[in-house]
Amino acid sequence: MGDNGMHIFIPFIGLAANSLAQVAVFRFFPRIGLLRSVFFGFACGFIASLLVTPGAMSASNFAIYVLLGYCYFHFVNMGETARRIRILTELADAGNGLSLGEILGRYNSKDIIDRRLTRLINSGQIRCENGRCYTGNVTVLAMAGFLAAAKRIIFGEMR
Amino acid sequence: MNAISHALLTFFVAMLVHLAIWRIRLPKKNRAIVLLNVFFWTLVLGVILLEGISSYTDYIVLYCCLAAAYIVSYPAMEADSPSLEIVRNIAKAGASGLEKGELYSTMTDEKLVVARVEDLLNDGLARLDSGKYMLTPKGRFLAGVFVWFRGLLNAPKGG
Numbered sequence: 520m521g522d523n524g525m526h527i528f529i530p531f532i533g534l535a536a537n538s539l540a541q542v543a544v545f546r547f548f549p550r551i552g553l554l555r556s557v558f559f560g561f562a563c564g565f566i567a568s569l570l571v572t573p574g575a576m577s578a579s580n581f582a583i584y585v586l587l588g589y590c591y592f593h594f595v596n597m598g599e600t601a602r603r604i605r606i607l608t609e610l611a612d613a614g615n616g617l618s619l620g621e622i623l624g625r626y627n628s629k630d631i632i633d634r635r636l637t638r639l640i641n642s643g644q645i646r647c648e649n650g651r652c653y654t655g656n657v658t659v660l661a662m663a664g665f666l667a668a669a670k671r672i673i674f675g676e677m678r
Numbered sequence: 679m680n681a682i683s684h685a686l687l688t689f690f691v692a693m694l695v696h697l698a699i700w701r702i703r704l705p706k707k708n709r710a711i712v713l714l715n716v717f718f719w720t721l722v723l724g725v726i727l728l729e730g731i732s733s734y735t736d737y738i739v740l741y742c743c744l745a746a747a748y749i750v751s752y753p754a755m756e757a758d759s760p761s762l763e764i765v766r767n768i769a770k771a772g773a774s775g776l777e778k779g780e781l782y783s784t785m786t787d788e789k790l791v792v793a794r795v796e797d798l799l800n801d802g803l804a805r806l807d808s809g810k811y812m813l814t815p816k817g818r819f820l821a822g823v824f825v826w827f828r829g830l831l832n833a834p835k836g837g
Contacts, residue, residue: 524735527735527736527739530739542830542831545831545832545833546830546831546832549832549833553833577736578680578682579680579681579682579685579733579736579740580736582682582740582743583736583739583740583743586740586743586744586746586747587743589747589750590743590746590747590750593750593751594750594827595827597824598824598827598828598831598833598836599833599836600761600836600837601753601836601837602760602790602791602794602837603794603797603798603803604820604821604824604836604837605835605836605837606791606794606795606798606804607798607803607804607813607817607820607821607824608821608824608825608828608835609835610804610811610812610813610817610821611813611817611818611821611822611825615810615812616807616810616811616812616813617810617811618809618810618811619792619795619811622791622795622811623787623791626791626837627787627790627791628782628785628786628787628789628790628791629782630837631760631785631790631791631837632760632764632781632782632785632790634837635760635761635764636764636778636781638761639761639764639765644765645764645765645768647778648775650777650778650779651774651775651776651777651778652764652768652775652776652777652778652781653768653773653775653776654765654768654769659761659762659765660765660766660769662762663762663765663766666754666755666759666762669755670755672697673696673697673700673755674700674701674704675700675701
């Protein structure tokens with residue numbers, strides 16, 4: 520692509536390749552897991568961006584691609600973990616609306632905790648033995664600390 | 679200064695405006711819309727002040743990507759993530775670990791589900807009609823996007 524302003528489309532081509540690769544690999548090889556499929560898609564998108572870039576990729580295009588990849592990761596993650604999205608899809612499934620009791624019959628705190636415990640155990644963040652849970656890998660704990668600090672900056676206090 | 683530093687500077691200004699508004703008077707409803715407005719009007723100001731810089735398009739696209747990345751991350755700071763809360767509670771319990779039952783008693787339906795249903799009402803994604811929660815057109819659209827995407831991934835309901 521020549522540099523007549525068209526170069527700005529390169530990260531978006533990368534994003535398209537990223538999402539296509541992520542969807543394809545997760546759909547046909549679900550055992551890879553969602554997070555690994557996102558990383559795989561990101562790498563494919565980056566390679567696609569390099570292939571359509573004449574010469575070296577500009578720093579701004581690289582930054583745009585990384586940010587687009589981050590937004591795509593959030594979109595995928597929302598479908599997987601966001602409670603609001605799950606409640607929305609339950610309401611969409613029901614068609615004629617649901618009472619609070621009916622929502623809780625389909626999706627409740629026990630489901631939420633059990634799903635997360637499974638994910639955290641599978642990723643090694645915690646381990647559970649004889650009904651007790653212990654800290655494992657500290658990545659998510661570090662993330663919790665970072666978010667707590669961000670909350671203090673934005674809201675002024677712990678909410 | 680290049681597109682990256684201009685975009686970062688504009689983003690920094692938008693963050694200052696966002697922090698000032700949130701600290702002075704936290705918006706009660708539609709915080710995402712307020713946030714979008716903050717980022718949009720800061721960009722308008724940036725575009726006027728920085729008219730004529732080289733790589734103008736890169737600046738605008740990069741700034742929009744920075745804003746999008748922040749906006750998609752914002753809900754994680756506002757609502758407590760159950761996974762982070764589980765990890766935090768387990769870490770607080772120390773070496774003796776935390777009994778699983780304690781998680782079920784502290785992380786209730788009220789906290790994990792009802793609060794998110796309230797968010798859907800506040801954000802205009804659902805409405806309460808004769809004791810039943812129904813999707814608004816906006817909510818139906820959002821639910822449709824995620825149902826379609828999860829179908830594409832061949833993945834079950836998330837949450």
